[in-house]
Amino acid sequence: MRMTARPQNVHQARLLRLLRDEGPRSRAELGDVVRLSRSKLAVELDRLVELGLVEGAGLAASRGGRRSGIVRLSPRLRFVAFDIGATSIDVAVTDGELEVLGHVNEPCDVRQGATVVLDRALDLLGKLRDQGLIDGQVHGTGIGVPGPVSFRDGMPVVPPIMPGWDRFPVRDAIGQELGCPVLVDNDVNLMALGELTSGVARSVDDFLLVKIGTGIGCGIVVDGAIYRGVSGSAGDIGHIRVDDDGPVCACGNAGCLEAYFGGAALARDAAAAAASGESAHLAALLETHGELTGEHVSIAAAAGDPASVRIIREGGRHVGQVLAGLVSFFNPGLVIIAGGVAGLGHTLLAEIRSVVYRRSAPLATGNLPIVLSELAGAAGVVGGARLISDHVFSTA
Amino acid sequence: MRMTARPQNVHQARLLRLLRDEGPRSRAELGDVVRLSRSKLAVELDRLVELGLVEGAGLAASRGGRRSGIVRLSPRLRFVAFDIGATSIDVAVTDGELEVLGHVNEPCDVRQGATVVLDRALDLLGKLRDQGLIDGQVHGTGIGVPGPVSFRDGMPVVPPIMPGWDRFPVRDAIGQELGCPVLVDNDVNLMALGELTSGVARSVDDFLLVKIGTGIGCGIVVDGAIYRGVSGSAGDIGHIRVDDDGPVCACGNAGCLEAYFGGAALARDAAAAAASGESAHLAALLETHGELTGEHVSIAAAAGDPASVRIIREGGRHVGQVLAGLVSFFNPGLVIIAGGVAGLGHTLLAEIRSVVYRRSAPLATGNLPIVLSELAGAAGVVGGARLISDHVFSTA
DNA sequence: GGGGCTTTGTCTTTTGAGTGGAAAAAGTTC
DNA sequence: GAACTTTTTCCACTCAAAAGACAAAGCCCC
Numbered sequence: 001m002r003m004t005a006r007p008q009n010v011h012q013a014r015l016l017r018l019l020r021d022e023g024p025r026s027r028a029e030l031g032d033v034v035r036l037s038r039s040k041l042a043v044e045l046d047r048l049v050e051l052g053l054v055e056g057a058g059l060a061a062s063r064g065g066r067r068s069g070i071v072r073l074s075p076r077l078r079f080v081a082f083d084i085g086a087t088s089i090d091v092a093v094t095d096g097e098l099e100v101l102g103h104v105n106e107p108c109d110v111r112q113g114a115t116v117v118l119d120r121a122l123d124l125l126g127k128l129r130d131q132g133l134i135d136g137q138v139h140g141t142g143i144g145v146p147g148p149v150s151f152r153d154g155m156p157v158v159p160p161i162m163p164g165w166d167r168f169p170v171r172d173a174i175g176q177e178l179g180c181p182v183l184v185d186n187d188v189n190l191m192a193l194g195e196l197t198s199g200v201a202r203s204v205d206d207f208l209l210v211k212i213g214t215g216i217g218c219g220i221v222v223d224g225a226i227y228r229g230v231s232g233s234a235g236d237i238g239h240i241r242v243d244d245d246g247p248v249c250a251c252g253n254a255g256c257l258e259a260y261f262g263g264a265a266l267a268r269d270a271a272a273a274a275a276s277g278e279s280a281h282l283a284a285l286l287e288t289h290g291e292l293t294g295e296h297v298s299i300a301a302a303a304g305d306p307a308s309v310r311i312i313r314e315g316g317r318h319v320g321q322v323l324a325g326l327v328s329f330f331n332p333g334l335v336i337i338a339g340g341v342a343g344l345g346h347t348l349l350a351e352i353r354s355v356v357y358r359r360s361a362p363l364a365t366g367n368l369p370i371v372l373s374e375l376a377g378a379a380g381v382v383g384g385a386r387l388i389s390d391h392v393f394s395t396a
Numbered sequence: 397m398r399m400t401a402r403p404q405n406v407h408q409a410r411l412l413r414l415l416r417d418e419g420p421r422s423r424a425e426l427g428d429v430v431r432l433s434r435s436k437l438a439v440e441l442d443r444l445v446e447l448g449l450v451e452g453a454g455l456a457a458s459r460g461g462r463r464s465g466i467v468r469l470s471p472r473l474r475f476v477a478f479d480i481g482a483t484s485i486d487v488a489v490t491d492g493e494l495e496v497l498g499h500v501n502e503p504c505d506v507r508q509g510a511t512v513v514l515d516r517a518l519d520l521l522g523k524l525r526d527q528g529l530i531d532g533q534v535h536g537t538g539i540g541v542p543g544p545v546s547f548r549d550g551m552p553v554v555p556p557i558m559p560g561w562d563r564f565p566v567r568d569a570i571g572q573e574l575g576c577p578v579l580v581d582n583d584v585n586l587m588a589l590g591e592l593t594s595g596v597a598r599s600v601d602d603f604l605l606v607k608i609g610t611g612i613g614c615g616i617v618v619d620g621a622i623y624r625g626v627s628g629s630a631g632d633i634g635h636i637r638v639d640d641d642g643p644v645c646a647c648g649n650a651g652c653l654e655a656y657f658g659g660a661a662l663a664r665d666a667a668a669a670a671a672s673g674e675s676a677h678l679a680a681l682l683e684t685h686g687e688l689t690g691e692h693v694s695i696a697a698a699a700g701d702p703a704s705v706r707i708i709r710e711g712g713r714h715v716g717q718v719l720a721g722l723v724s725f726f727n728p729g730l731v732i733i734a735g736g737v738a739g740l741g742h743t744l745l746a747e748i749r750s751v752v753y754r755r756s757a758p759l760a761t762g763n764l765p766i767v768l769s770e771l772a773g774a775a776g777v778v779g780g781a782r783l784i785s786d787h788v789f790s791t792a
Numbered sequence: 793g794g795g796g797c798t799t800t801g802t803c804t805t806t807t808g809a810g811t812g813g814a815a816a817a818a819g820t821t822c
Numbered sequence: 823g824a825a826c827t828t829t830t831t832c833c834a835c836t837c838a839a840a841a842g843a844c845a846a847a848g849c850c851c852c
Contacts, residue, residue: 028829037811042830065828066818148759158759206626218725222618229727230602233759240721241755243639253755322721325636329614329722331625359637359649363544363554363629424800433840438801461799462847 004139004180005051007395011036011044016053016073016393020097024072026060045071053077053096073097078134079392080141080178081384082121083187086110086161086214089117091124092381093133098197098389100378102128110146113164114173122177138180140392142384143170144187146215148233154184157232160251161215183387187211188235189226190383191373192219195336197386199374207334209373210237210323213294214263216339218326238262240322257322261315263340266294269311279307294340301347309347316348320355327360327368338373345372400535400576401447403791407432407440412449412469412789416493420468422456441467449473449492469493474530475788476537476574477780478517479583482506482557482610485513487520488777489529494593494785496774498524506542509560510569518573534576536788538780539566540583542611544629550580553628557611579783583607584631585622586779587769588615591732593782595770603730605769606633606719610659612735614722622783634658636718653718657711659736662690665707675703690736697743705743712744716751723756723764734769741768 007013014034019025025033031041048054055074059067077096082089087110092103104124110117128134147159154171156162175182192209195201201209201221209219218235220227228234238258239251246255247265259265270292274283281300286292300308323335335356337349353370360368373379403409410430415421421429427437444450451470455463473492478485483506488499500520506513524530543555550567552558571578588605591597597605597617605615614631616623624630634654635647642651643661655661666688670678677696682688697704719731731752733745749766756764769775 026829031829038830039812039832040810043810062819063828064820065826066820066830068829220725222623227618229760230729231727231759231762233757234725234727236724236727236757236760237721239755239757240724241717321637325633325718325721326725328632328636329616329630329725331627331630331632333626359635361629361632361635363627364625364632366627422800427800434801435803435841436839439839458848459799460849461797462801462849464800 004137004392005053007051007053007393008047009044010395011040012048013394015044015048017390019054019071019073020389020393023097024057024070026068026070028060028063028068030071076136078136078138079385079389080125080134080138080180081190081381081388082118082125082141082143082174083190083380083384084108084110084117084121084143084145085187085380086146089121089124090377090381091121091128092378092385093125093128094382094385096139096389098382098385100382100385102131102133103378103381104128105377110162110165114162114168114170118170118173122174138178140180140388141174141178141182142190142386142388143174143182143184144190144380144384145170145184146187148231148236149184149186150232151183151185151228152232154182156184181388181392183391185226185228185384185387186217186219186232186235187380188217188219189228190219190381190387191338191375191379192221192336192383193226193386194375194379194381194383195338195373196221196224197382199379199382200336200371201334204334206330207332207336208323208326208330209336209338210319211339212261212319212337213339216258216262216319220330237322237326240325242318242321257318260318263294266297266311266315267292270294270297270300270308273307273311279305281305282307298340302345312347313351316351317355319348320352321359323352324356324359327356327364331361331364332368335368335370336373337370338376338379400533400788401449403447403449403789404443405440406791407436408444409790411440411444413786415450415467415469416785416789419493420453420466422464422466424456424459424464426467472532474532474534475781475785476521476534476576477586477777477784478514478521478537478539478570479586479776479780480504480506480513480517480539480541481583481776482542485517485520486773486777487517487524488774488781489521489524490778490781492535492785494778494781496778496781498527498529499774499777500524501773506558507560510558510564510566514566514569518570534574536576536784537570537574537578538586538782538784539570539578539580540586540776540780541566541580542583544627544632545580545582546628547579547581547624548628550578552580577784577788579787581622581624581780581783582613582615582628582631583776584613584615585624586615586777586783587734587771587775588617588732588779589622589782590771590775590777590779591734591769592617592620593778595775595778596732596765596767597730600730602726603728603732604719604722604726605732605734606715607735608657608715608733609735612654612658612715616726633718633722636721638714638717653714656714659690662693662707662711663688666690666693666696666704669703669707675701677701678703694736698741708743709747712747713751715744716748717755719748720752720755723752723760727757727760728764731764731766732769733766734772734775 057070057072060070073096079094081092089108090105093101147162150157156165171182171184188211216238218237239256243255247259248254249256249259273279274286285296297308453466453468469492475490477488485504486501489497543558546553552561567578567580584607612634614633635652639651643655644650645652645655669675670682681692693704
């Protein structure tokens, strides 16, 4: 099998990333940006064309003289991203510029184990392939999973909500299957990379993305790259202590953030409000669906149910309390709130902002936007494509 | 005035840092380490000798053939470090390998303002100069101050405990005075750099140093370099919330970490224990000194005073609660406890460890040493020398 | 103490990456 | 269509770095 093409030196890698991030460019414009002589630039571009990574695309408008040739990433470049969530799978195919060409989502319980879930993901990729989105080779695959990952080994390590995945060689298995470079990372990290690539964080070097869903996690970007910590578990903020005498958490401690505002906590509080008669709205939803989830709280709050608004407010306050500490500590340039409950929208955001701006060091909040994710469901897959494209568009 | 010599390319910079960190080496051994041809290495070393940064130092033992020439950093290289604390100044002179040749400490209230304090620091440097520790030029100066710093501008910004220092151009003023490159940073950051250079963190890339003194701060090292955040205030953990209904803090909020265990809080709790009759030991100390400080608690605890031990235990618990969250978030490879109260020793450390190991994510604590600072008073000045030597031993 | 072998340092040669000038090619403006 | 611009290609030249050759220095063993 032909090996996927890779840049041969730093100049080529730089040009590829430039074309990825800035789109097609004329050779003359590229010459203005990179510090290379015209001749050198021409040589490297020609080599990239030869490798099939870049191709000509007609002539640019004249800048007052001879028209310059436009170059772009080959439109046949394809990156694949799998975003394995706790309860669903997202699969997407992007072109070289990380534009999503096709995206499918399917409910899927991660607890079915690695082989079942990954097979399902490959099936979904097959669907996209059948749509003709991939005509030749896949140039790289990024995979996100909902738990801690050893990035170096390309596998989950003791993930709490992924039975049957511990130390399963995800990277190598998928690499074998698809015959392309593969990288595996935590799903929250990939969402952060997604926002960095084509979301709100495009121009920010150091930021945090807090994902509130089944669990609560945080992606940390330092200097434009994911910070993973020494054992790959950085950003695991779900079990930070909010209060000593809070609700007991699944982890055994009391007063964890997740015990206040994780998926299970939200369901618990909603059920309580329905049972106590505080919220007729939630009681009605319980009646029709047989159970209550965070999404139901979101729906009820949008419909003006006071109990649901209260639950969201209180949750936002607790997230804000933890986040205020992290902001003082990390001094980020931006905080992004993402995940299922981001649909809770501005009630949640307002509460978080109010606590953070009040309780963080003034210097750290001086110019700190706290915003909702722009990409919602696509953040994870865009981040996955970005992760692997950074890898492929680099030397060796 | 002759300009201080600087390396002319990356190879020279690399060699200088190698000689700084590993000590004198034979030319042959250097050839094994750096990926350069023997001829190239010889040329670069000769140029460094010409610049006066490196010199020969006899012959190494034979490795089975001709003996190789040893090279070392010029013993005339001198770095200066000022560590401005809240209540004292440390000034030190080091050689090129960052060994402290002379170190003086003097009580000095930072609130006297920038010009008074910096003049005092220069006086102290004069003393060291009179001892003959500096025979020629100073090659660089690192300065630590007890508050937030704009590293780029080389000046403090709205420092809470340093009236008269706001936006005072410390870097440029001292640079003018000493005629050498100068960098200014937060004192806690420099302590972290000190531990990285010649303390417990020598082989750790990502770690935290928590300094407990008048205030409480945290130095963050990512990938062997200080992380300062977007506005230079990263690590400002003194006002992280421990509890909503805690003591009121000078910052206006209630339940800040500093309100539990900063210098003022320690004095307050000690006074209370003395007044209530809980501690005869502290009451006696109050009698003789007229006031109580953290140091007195330390002395009383060492002498077995139960009230003082309780105060330290409780303080350690609160530090541990905050630190547990930061460890989950940051997943460091090491945590160092430093500052005046590090003298409180193992009672404090045991309490912090107990809370962190219990409340942090298991993956993050799996192999996480929590230790006391090795360098104590010298950490700041060693870090200052390291900061400026990293700068001087780099290209332009 | 002398021959054979290894290591080290220096000098020369070779390689290869990259630069900058000139001219050809393509366009615009008047 | 003439004069000026911009872009591209070609080519000679520079410079950094590696490779190779060689001599000096030193070890080991007989």
